[in-house]
Amino acid sequence: MKWGKVGRKNMFMGEYIHTIDGKGRLIIPVKFREALGEQFIVTKGLDHCLFVYPVAEWNVLEQKLRALPFTQPDVRAFVRFFFSGATECELDKQGRILLPANLREYAQLEKDLVLVGVSSRVEIWSQTLWTDYSRQAEDAYASAAESLVQLGI
Helix, strand or coil: CCEEEECCEEEEEEEEEEEECCCCEEECCHHHHHHHCCEEEEEECCCCCEEEEEHHHHHHHHHHHHCCCCCCHHHHHHHHHHHHCCEEEECCCCCEEECCHHHHHHCCCCCEEEEEEEECEEEEEEHHHHHHHHHHHHHHHHHHHHHHHHCCC
């Protein structure tokens, strides 16, 4: 199973390899489409990937970010970056979305890419960046697990 429901909340998981066409259109995997709905938000994520949020999850995140103290420069910088890259996407009849050029450029999306389910969001990665990131993360996986144990997880 690559996607599931926990209670009533959607949870994204799994890894899907796809391509983006010359016009910037990307097919969203069926399992992700079901949880994202017809419209959702795509924005600049961390590590040069894109974050994809269902509208309800985006609204929760937006409220949390709105509550942060805008007088702090790092908060202002993050919020500007995060929201300036945000766009509302709508599925076409083939289950595709059109990613704006600025987001494709930010995430270095050219042809081959990977969509990754990460609990409450989907991430869109260049396949090259994802492969590099995965190798580094794999090397640090045991160390990260030890840190999580210390946090009580």
